[in-house]
Amino acid sequence: MESAVVSQQSSRGLSQQQADELLAKYGPNLLPEPALPGPSRIFLNQFLSPFIYILLIAAIASFALNQLANAVFILAVLLLNAVIGTVQEYSAQRAAAALRNMVKGEAKVIRDGSTQTVNVENLVPGDLVLLSSGDKIPADILLQESRDLTVDESLLTGESMAVAKDAETQVPEDAALAERSNYCFAGTIVTRGRAQGLVMQTAMDTQIGRIARHVTQGELVRPPLMIRIQRFTYQVAAGIMLGILLLIGIMIVRGYDLQGMVMMAIGLAVSTIPEGLPAALTVALAIGMRRMAQHNVIIRKLVAVEALGSCTFICSDKTGTLTVNELTIRKVMLPDGQSYDVSGEGVSPGGSISGGDTGALEKLCTTGLLANESHLDYSGGEWASEGDIVDVAFLVLAKKLGLSLSGVRQKHSQLDVVPYESERAFSCSLNSTGDDSVLNVKGSPEKILAMSESMLWQGEEVPIDRAMLTRQFESLALSGYRIIALARRHNHPHDSIESPQAMTFLGMVAMIDPVRPEAREAISRCHAGGIEVAMITGDHPATAKAISLELGLCQESDPVVTGDMIRQAESLGEKALDELILPARVFARIEPTQKEQIVDRLMRAGHFVAVTGDGVNDAPALKHAHAGVAMGKRGTDVARETADLIITDDNFASIVDGIEQGRIVYNNIRKVIALLIATGFSALLLFFCTALAGYPMPMVAVQLLWLNLIANGLQDVALAFEPGEGGELDRPPRSPQEPIFESHIIQHVLITGTVMGLLAFGVYAWLIESGEDISYARNLTLMLMVLFGNLHALSSRSETRSLFTIKFLSNPFLILAVPAAQLIHIAALYTPGLSSILELSPISFLEWLVLAAIALLLLLIEELHKWYLRYKESNK
Numbered sequence: 051m052e053s054a055v056v057s058q059q060s061s062r063g064l065s066q067q068q069a070d071e072l073l074a075k076y077g078p079n080l081l082p083e084p085a086l087p088g089p090s091r092i093f094l095n096q097f098l099s100p101f102i103y104i105l106l107i108a109a110i111a112s113f114a115l116n117q118l119a120n121a122v123f124i125l126a127v128l129l130l131n132a133v134i135g136t137v138q139e140y141s142a143q144r145a146a147a148a149l150r151n152m153v154k155g156e157a158k159v160i161r162d163g164s165t166q167t168v169n170v171e172n173l174v175p176g177d178l179v180l181l182s183s184g185d186k187i188p189a190d191i192l193l194q195e196s197r198d199l200t201v202d203e204s205l206l207t208g209e210s211m212a213v214a215k216d217a218e219t220q221v222p223e224d225a226a227l228a229e230r231s232n233y234c235f236a237g238t239i240v241t242r243g244r245a246q247g248l249v250m251q252t253a254m255d256t257q258i259g260r261i262a263r264h265v266t267q268g269e270l271v272r273p274p275l276m277i278r279i280q281r282f283t284y285q286v287a288a289g290i291m292l293g294i295l296l297l298i299g300i301m302i303v304r305g306y307d308l309q310g311m312v313m314m315a316i317g318l319a320v321s322t323i324p325e326g327l328p329a330a331l332t333v334a335l336a337i338g339m340r341r342m343a344q345h346n347v348i349i350r351k352l353v354a355v356e357a358l359g360s361c362t363f364i365c366s367d368k369t370g371t372l373t374v375n376e377l378t379i380r381k382v383m384l385p386d387g388q389s390y391d392v393s394g395e396g397v398s399p400g401g402s403i404s405g406g407d408t409g410a411l412e413k414l415c416t417t418g419l420l421a422n423e424s425h426l427d428y429s430g431g432e433w434a435s436e437g438d439i440v441d442v443a444f445l446v447l448a449k450k451l452g453l454s455l456s457g458v459r460q461k462h463s464q465l466d467v468v469p470y471e472s473e474r475a476f477s478c479s480l481n482s483t484g485d486d487s488v489l490n491v492k493g494s495p496e497k498i499l500a501m502s503e504s505m506l507w508q509g510e511e512v513p514i515d516r517a518m519l520t521r522q523f524e525s526l527a528l529s530g531y532r533i534i535a536l537a538r539r540h541n542h543p544h545d546s547i548e549s550p551q552a553m554t555f556l557g558m559v560a561m562i563d564p565v566r567p568e569a570r571e572a573i574s575r576c577h578a579g580g581i582e583v584a585m586i587t588g589d590h591p592a593t594a595k596a597i598s599l600e601l602g603l604c605q606e607s608d609p610v611v612t613g614d615m616i617r618q619a620e621s622l623g624e625k626a627l628d629e630l631i632l633p634a635r636v637f638a639r640i641e642p643t644q645k646e647q648i649v650d651r652l653m654r655a656g657h658f659v660a661v662t663g664d665g666v667n668d669a670p671a672l673k674h675a676h677a678g679v680a681m682g683k684r685g686t687d688v689a690r691e692t693a694d695l696i697i698t699d700d701n702f703a704s705i706v707d708g709i710e711q712g713r714i715v716y717n718n719i720r721k722v723i724a725l726l727i728a729t730g731f732s733a734l735l736l737f738f739c740t741a742l743a744g745y746p747m748p749m750v751a752v753q754l755l756w757l758n759l760i761a762n763g764l765q766d767v768a769l770a771f772e773p774g775e776g777g778e779l780d781r782p783p784r785s786p787q788e789p790i791f792e793s794h795i796i797q798h799v800l801i802t803g804t805v806m807g808l809l810a811f812g813v814y815a816w817l818i819e820s821g822e823d824i825s826y827a828r829n830l831t832l833m834l835m836v837l838f839g840n841l842h843a844l845s846s847r848s849e850t851r852s853l854f855t856i857k858f859l860s861n862p863f864l865i866l867a868v869p870a871a872q873l874i875h876i877a878a879l880y881t882p883g884l885s886s887i888l889e890l891s892p893i894s895f896l897e898w899l900v901l902a903a904i905a906l907l908l909l910l911i912e913e914l915h916k917w918y919l920r921y922k923e924s925n926k
Contacts, residue, residue: 063160063178072174079252157188177249191247193217198469199243207588322730334770338715345707346699357677359712361660368587373563381560385505399449417490418444495523498535505555530596531560572703580782586637594638646670714774728802735807765843768867837905
């Protein structure tokens with residue numbers, strides 16, 4: 051399409067008729083939203099689970115046998131589970147909408163030979179667009195004319211510096227985005243200068259459009275919790291079906307009637323399926339969401355709470371995530387070797403300058419302040435800047451030195467100015483000093499050295515030593531700094547400021563986008579917790595390496611992997627690509643698709659990957675990863691809407707707090723599952739023993755419903771409020787392949803379930819053999835199961851720590867839920883009507899004490915098991 055567009059260009063621009071025809075051909079300059087499954091489709095998808103199939107069969111059978119209470123309860127559980135699942139499938143559509151919003155607005159074009167303002171959505175390929183400082187570029191544009199044009203492409207390429215653009219530059223068609231200096235891309239921002247260009251691509255054909263298509267069409271990755279829960283459901287469902295079949299076989303042998311067998315099977319299904327898991331899971335995740343919000347982490351998708359805690363690898367954007375995205379002068383070097391260290395960050399002038407006499411430094415700062423087109427103001431309780439970030443950095447340095455920005459500029463009125471242009475590599479300002487005028491210049495060290503004949507040495511002008519100054523420059527550059535040199539001289543009336551000569555070299559400043567002060571510690575915490583961290587940026591490799599060394603991400607000998615290296619490895623095959631990407635921890639000059647490619651390689655290698663970012667370029671990777679983490683302050687709508695989590699304070703350390711909370715959530719989910727499955731297993735064992743002995747059912751269906759809904763239902767949800775046992779980040783992350791129903795839970799279920807089931811059967815059998823009424827036997831058996839649930843919930847607060855070493859009130863919800871469950875059951879014994887429905891009757895205090903003493907045997911055995919686990923761990 052490019053050649054066709056170029057061939058139709060005219061200095062008069064398109065006619066309105068041509069524009070209308072092209073608009074009909076190419077469509078509006080908008081990013082359309084993709085069609086997603088409707089609410090009914092999403093809702094129905096929630097019923098595709100083995101648990102659901104079993105419970106549906108149980109509900110149908112209950113209806114057939116006129117057991118309406120059973121059926122209603124089961125269906126209520128199914129509906130709750132379906133509602134929970136519908137909140138997870140909207141992110142791609144919202145991300146595309148945010149991308150579309152980036153190109154809304156107005157644009158100046160030349161049509162029919164005159165300048166017009168049109169809606170951005172009406173731009174078409176072939177339009178001549180006029181650009182100026184502050185404009186958001188409305189389409190992908192090939193420059194025809196440019197003057198001093200710089201563009202902020204950080205949201206597209208990850209490059210932190212504003213990029214110089216030049217219409218005269220010839221760039222290969224296959225050049226990387228960051229290298230296409232004769233192109234401007236939709237959604238990026240003009241930071242300085244003016245230009246005229248030809249619209250080449252609009253809507254989905256732009257670079258942003260390609261990202262939007264990638265985001266909306268890409269496959270959604272299932273979070274780790276959902277993967278584990280899915281495996282778990284198949285395991286438990288298979289066990290339940292096997293148990294029901296075995297029970298039916300036993301009952302046939304023992305001569306039970308058909309309805310009795312069906313009701314026993316339904317009761318077994320209801321009692322063993324962890325139907326309380328959806329509610330407890332939702333509560334656990336919601337608690338994690340609330341706790342994360344207290345640490346400035348906002349959860350957009352509920353399951354992302356645990357997903358972040360599962361991650362084994364964090365791929366972090368550099369600009370605005372590990373760094374503050376504000377150029378800061380860190381060092382000043384004068385020709386005589388005197389250097390100054392500058393503290394502070396960003397546009398705030400807080401900080402200090404250390405290093406000795408500031409007389410010579412004041413001259414350098416004055417030059418940087420005058421050869422400057424930016425502004426720095428304090429309003430609304432914070433410092434705000436406008437203009438190029440290099441110019442802003444000099445204003446901040448001058449403020450730190452104590453110079454009055456307005457005072458210096460008033461004292462040195464500007465007579466003429468040459469703005470920065472990439473081909474010149476410098477900017478200069480001619481300023482009046484009363485009877486004299488001074489030319490102030492700043493730019494690249496190579497350019498300033500070439501135009502200088504002298505240098506300032508201990509306050510005196512001496513002949514320049516270019517070799518020495520070049521060594522200074524190279525030393526700073528190797529550390530990853532961006533170097534700006536400054537010079538000045540008294541001007542003569544006939545001198546041209548377009549080509550300054552005979553300048554006096556004042557010194558150099560070393561700039562860097564500084565790392566966030568808390569980022570290094572946060573990365574150390576990640577490493578301590580067995581989590582790998584890699585930095586992915588569009589910046590220069592030297593800058594990336596310097597930042598990574600400062601953060602502790604890599605060693606001096608570690609290589610920096612660039613986008614070009616990845617392209618070369620692609621041609622060598624999959625193995626070469628993995629060998630390049632997997633061991634690397636620093637990536638530079640990376641394009642958007644390559645970032646997603648890196649994430650994909652890590653995921654294929656078995657990592658659970660979290661990706662952080664704030665720009666358009668991060669959107670595909672944020673969506674593809676197991677956990678996408680966007681920055682809230684500097685993040686674009688695209689990043690925020692694509693991500694699973696949003697860091698409101700743009701603090702990398704908040705991610706680590708989120709990981710800790712995610713691990714706590716997962717541990718609580720394990721505890722809840724162990725509690726539910728152990729209770730279900732005890733009921734299974736009780737029913738099996740009863741069937742083998744030929745006794746009537748130990749509990750009727752309505753009693754099982756009561757036990758699950760009231761007694762266990764309160765306590766398993768309350769257990770999800772556990773605050774954590776401490777040291778969550780001192781342990782390595784779980785293996786991504788670790789099943790949720792792993793050996794420790796199996797041990798717990800077998801031991802506690804067996805104890806509860808056999809003790810309950812023993813009590814029930816003793817009562818039956820003693821000639822007690824069946825209702826009385828069921829009444830006491832149900833009370834014993836409630837007591838078991840009370841003590842089991844308390845003991846489940848930790849998998850290994852003794853109950854008596856846990857702070858009693860650290861989970862007040864459980865401390866209240868346990869006696870509440872007991873009191874509700876006791877109240878049911880004495881409530882007319884309810885006791886009849888449940889087939890219950892009051893028991894004496896002595897009977898309750900005897901049952902409580904039997905239940906304490908469970909607590910004793912659990913404490914012995916925990917002691918054994920601690921002993922085994924200490925002797926590894």
